[in-house]
Amino acid sequence: MGVTCVCQVPVAEGKSVQQTVDILHKKLEQLGAVKQGSFCVDCETYHATGNVSGQPSKLLYVMHNSETPLSCLALFEGGPCLIADANFDVLMVKLKSHFQNSKAHKVECRGSRYRYCDFLIKVGTVTMSSSARGISVEVEYCPCVVPGDCWNLMKEFTQSFLGPSVPELPSVFAAKPEGLFAPADSVDTMTQYLELFNKLRKLQIPGSNVR
């Protein structure tokens, strides 16, 4: 429940996704982090039907996070979002006539969860229809709630195990008014995951055959 930053790690040269993930795990354990189980973030896409033709149909994303197992998040990209009970999925089934599930576009991110001092690090593999697309790393700094304050701190920490490639301030935080205060819900985290998934989804076609 602190400041969270999600970034994508490029796959190492000449190595597979799994091997890169293993390298990251080893680096974290060398740093002194303790493994604390696994996590899963997934995202389902729904098309809104019944729109005026000629307009692209809006996409509704329903996401789950194992960090908050009893809730799920429904959001439009760049638009309003809703935090609901886990039964929301059942509700979506009932709303089949208005929202159609595109099962082929379901994205999942699974991996292990590490804890180092006041940091929570989650390294996961992003898969879409059982093919690995990329690697995501989420770093959460629990004591602080203002992203602007601890950004330098988190950057230093991420660099210590990811190497010198510098992640920049997520756009979610840059767009916030009033001193960049992150309220105590997971909207910002999930928005960042959604951006990452969409980026990886667009990379899907020919060429980048990542195995």
Next chain:
Amino acid sequence: MADVVNVGVNLDAFSHAISGIQALRSSVSRVFESLKDGMKNRETLEGREKQFIAEFQDNLQAVNRDLNELERLSGLVGRPSESHPLHNSGLLSLDPVQDKTPLYSQLLQAYKWSNKLQYHAGLASSLLNQQSLKRSANQMGASAKRRPKVQPSTLVLPPQYVDDVISRIGRMFPDMTIELFRPNGTSAVLLVTLGKVLKAIVVMRSLFIDRTVVRGFNENVYNEDRKVRKLDSPKSNIGVTDHATTALLHYQLPQMPDVVVRSFMTWLRSYIKLFQSSCQRCGRFLQDGLPPTWRDFRTLEAFHDTCRM
């Protein structure tokens, strides 16, 4: 004096006892005078020594006599009756078993002793203040060497005064809000919210800071069972709590407790940049996963716990 003395005291024996004390004092000073004068001139060395010893013995016997006289007289004087009990604690004197549990008289003696102690300590501190023993010229807030003592005058401050002082200090710092509760009697418990960084609970005894605990901004501070919360608290908060406790032991000025509270709050306020500042010594933000949690008492600079001088 007159209202304490009544039928239990023998006034006559009292004045005799006072003159007995004077006689004792003069015989003691006579002893020391004869020692100071040394041996008087006589023909032989032996003669001189004998005379000196004889004189010394006479003086000591005079002292002995006067002391015995004084003891006899003090037995006759008697003790003032304790018929003016002090407020609520006087209820202790209603206990009939006076021999086994002489609580009330012991209580009175303890108060008298502590009053005398404070008086002497006050005199000593004013004398010591004249000769400055410190090497640096810095006066305010760095007086860690003084013996922390409490005076009854500053312990029984009216709660209204404490409220005023706290609210004045709260207005001094715009980004720090202080709320005051009195959950148990007259001791104040302050909840200091520092921007959006942390919350500190400060327990006070009249205007002296007793104990502090630091919590994160999001944590629930209103919980009764604090033991559980401490384990969940991030490590940086535990570090800051220890440093805050060190700070309240450091800032000590028994005569001016409001200055102490103000300097403690100034020190605490430097934590508003807890996550933004890097350590002055090593230049990095993190050391073993912790931000610089130590603030120097004089310069308010940030250091890691392991980097501080």
